[in-house]
Structures are given as structure tokens and as C-alpha cells.
Amino acid sequence: MFQLQPNIMKRSFLSETDFSLAEIEAVFQQARQLKLHRGKANQPKPLDGQTWAMLFHKSSTRTRISFEVGIHELGGRPMYLDQNRLQMGRGETIADTARVMGRYVHGFVIRTFDHALLEEFRQESGKPVINALTDWLHPCQTYTDAFSIAERLSGEGESMTAALRGRKVAFFGDCACNMAVSWIQIAAILGMELRLSGPAAYAPGSQVDSMLQQAGLPVNYLFTEDPKVAAQGADVLYTDVWVSMGNEDEREQRLKAMRPWQVNTSLMALAAPNAIFMHCLPAHEGEEVSSDVYQSPASIVYDQAENRLHVQKAILCNL
Numbered sequence: 001m002f003q004l005q006p007n008i009m010k011r012s013f014l015s016e017t018d019f020s021l022a023e024i025e026a027v028f029q030q031a032r033q034l035k036l037h038r039g040k041a042n043q044p045k046p047l048d049g050q051t052w053a054m055l056f057h058k059s060s061t062r063t064r065i066s067f068e069v070g071i072h073e074l075g076g077r078p079m080y081l082d083q084n085r086l087q088m089g090r091g092e093t094i095a096d097t098a099r100v101m102g103r104y105v106h107g108f109v110i111r112t113f114d115h116a117l118l119e120e121f122r123q124e125s126g127k128p129v130i131n132a133l134t135d136w137l138h139p140c141q142t143y144t145d146a147f148s149i150a151e152r153l154s155g156e157g158e159s160m161t162a163a164l165r166g167r168k169v170a171f172f173g174d175c176a177c178n179m180a181v182s183w184i185q186i187a188a189i190l191g192m193e194l195r196l197s198g199p200a201a202y203a204p205g206s207q208v209d210s211m212l213q214q215a216g217l218p219v220n221y222l223f224t225e226d227p228k229v230a231a232q233g234a235d236v237l238y239t240d241v242w243v244s245m246g247n248e249d250e251r252e253q254r255l256k257a258m259r260p261w262q263v264n265t266s267l268m269a270l271a272a273p274n275a276i277f278m279h280c281l282p283a284h285e286g287e288e289v290s291s292d293v294y295q296s297p298a299s300i301v302y303d304q305a306e307n308r309l310h311v312q313k314a315i316l317c318n319l
């Protein structure tokens with residue numbers, strides 16, 4: 001049986017910045033061990049006897065299922081809650097819901113629209129809260145993305161975060177969405193070179209730079225409307241849906257505006273030799289990514305999806 005490293009003792013995981021670089025390295029190493037030893041006897045059960053509430057205000061396949069499986073495998077009990085079945089859906093305040101639930105459960109996994117709801121839950125419940133996606137950030141996904149790149153670049157026992165330093169990531173499409181903002185933050189923490197490309201109307205907002213400055217991180221990402229400039233020599237081409245959850249009313253205008261930023265074979269041809277394609281999923285083949293790129297050997301989307309389980313288990317071990 002492998003030993004878990006001592007707990008880092010963080011209370012919540014709302015943003016990429018909630019772990020230091022050294023702590024991210026520890027989380028990645030734990031995730032690597034958990035992946036290697038999954039299913040073997042005598043696995044660690046740090047959540048033994050615990051119940052974790054999973055409150056989802058938006059749809060989910062990967063996040064919900066990987067957290068339910070992960071909490072179970074760590075010895076805990078996941079409790080999935082649909083907001084429409086809670087009194088919160090009938091007007092009970094967030095504060096009261098958090099205060100009451102905090103007396104029952106050991107932690108929360110929350111997917112919602114407004115990032116402030118997570119802050120309020122953390123404040124009022126007194127229990128750890130994990131961000132399972134908000135309109136602002138999706139840190140479980142970017143930690144997993146970085147891990148998925150690093151596991152290809154580093155051997156067992158080698159530093160995974162060091163392997164990422166200086167690597168070039170190009171992000172295409174909606175550069176103001178949660179995935180883009182989260183990528184800006186994780187790239188700054190890990191010292192990766194990030195270029196984003198999309199229509200000017202969907203460029204990262206000024207609040208992104210404020211977020212970085214407040215966290216003491218460098219503002220050194222590049223935004224360009226020219227997808228070729230972003231793709232040139234990149235190690236990773238990354239995209240996300242053009243219509244995020246909550247933006248459905250803008251579907252037609254978004255599809256029209258972002259069409260020139262589809263990741264396709266012409267864009268992949270500009271990237272570095274052995275460049276990989278990544279997507280957080282769900283994907284819309286033929287929209288943000290062409291089918292030939294999505295289905296190509298360069299695409300590691302299913303490894304990414306699998307790694308959500310291992311990385312989130314490592315995050316849970318450290319709360």
C-alpha cells in the first residue's frame with residue numbers, strides 16, 4: 001500500500017490560486033499514485049465516515065460522476081442534490097441553507113452560476129467547498145488539464161510542474177469563458193506560455209488582469225484575433241464550447257462569430273511537432289473542433305476526462 005503525503009490542510013478549493021506551486025506539485029504526485037494504484041487492495045480511505053454534499057445548479061456528466069466515484073473510493077459518501085428539490089429552490093436563503101447543511105455534512109462540491117455563491121457557502125457552512133464550475137472559473141478542470149500534459153512529459157519521481165514550465169498552450173474560441181479565465185490563471189501559476197485567440201468581443205475582460213494582480217501573478221498571456229499567430233509552434237491546442245451553460249440565448253450569434261476560430265487540421269499543422277489537442281468536453285464536433293482533429297491520435301480528450309477522477313481524489317485528500 002502506498003502512503004499518502006501529509007495533508008496540506010487547505011480548507012476549500014474555489015480557485016487555481018488556493019494551492020501554491022509546491023502544493024500543486026504534491027497534488028499531482030498524489031494523483032499519479034492514485035491513478036497507478038486504483039483498484040488495488042488497501043487503498044487509502046481519508047474520507048471514511050464522511051458525507052459530502054454535491055450541489056449542482058447546472059448539468060454535468062464528468063464532474064458529477066467523477067466526484068461521486070472519487071468520494072466513494074476514498075471511503076466517503078457522496079450526496080447529490082438537485083437545487084429544485086431543496087427549499088433553496090423555493091426561496092430559502094443561501095446563508096441558511098449553508099448554515100444548516102454545514103451541520104450535517106463534511107464538505108461541499110458545488111457547480112453554480114455566480115462564483116459569489118461558493119464564497120458564501122464557504123463562509124456560512126464552515127466546511128470545505130470545492131468549485132465544480134462557476135461562470136467565472138473551472139479549477140478542477142485546469143488542474144486536470146495541466147496534470148494530463150505533465151504526465152506525458154515527466155516520468156515517475158520527476159517534477160510534474162517543472163515539466164510544464166515554458167510549454168506553449170493556445171486556447172481558441174470564447175476567450176472570456178470560465179475555461180479561458182481558469183487557463184489564464186493556471187498558466188500564470190505554472191509558468192506556461194498562454195496565447196488566446198478569438199473574436200475581440202470574446203476577449204478576456206479587464207477583471208481577469210485584476211484577478212491576476214490581486215493574486216500576485218504575472219499578467220503575461222497574449223490575446224490575438226489571429227488564430228495562426230496563436231497556433232504557431234504551440235505544444236497544446238485547446239478549445240471549449242462556443243456556447244457555455246447559461247449562454248444558450250446567444251447561440252446563433254456566437255456560432256457565427258467564432259467560426260473562424262475552429263480548431264482544424266490547418267491550425268494543427270502550424271503547431272509544434274507532436275502537438276496535442278485538448279478539450280474539457282462536452283464537445284460539439286464540427287463547431288469548435290473539426291471531427292478529424294477531434295478523432296485524431298493527437299486528441300487526448302478521453303485521458304483528460306479520466307484524469308478528472310484521479311486529480312479530484314488528490315484534491316479531496318488535501319482539504
Ligand code: CP
Nearest residue numbers: 060061062063280281
Ligand atoms: N468538463 C466538464 O466539467 O464536464 P461536465 O460538464 O460533464 O461535468
Ligand code: NVA
Nearest residue numbers: 177240244245280281
Ligand atoms: N465553458 C463550458 C465548460 C463546460 C465544462 C460551460 O461553462 O458550459
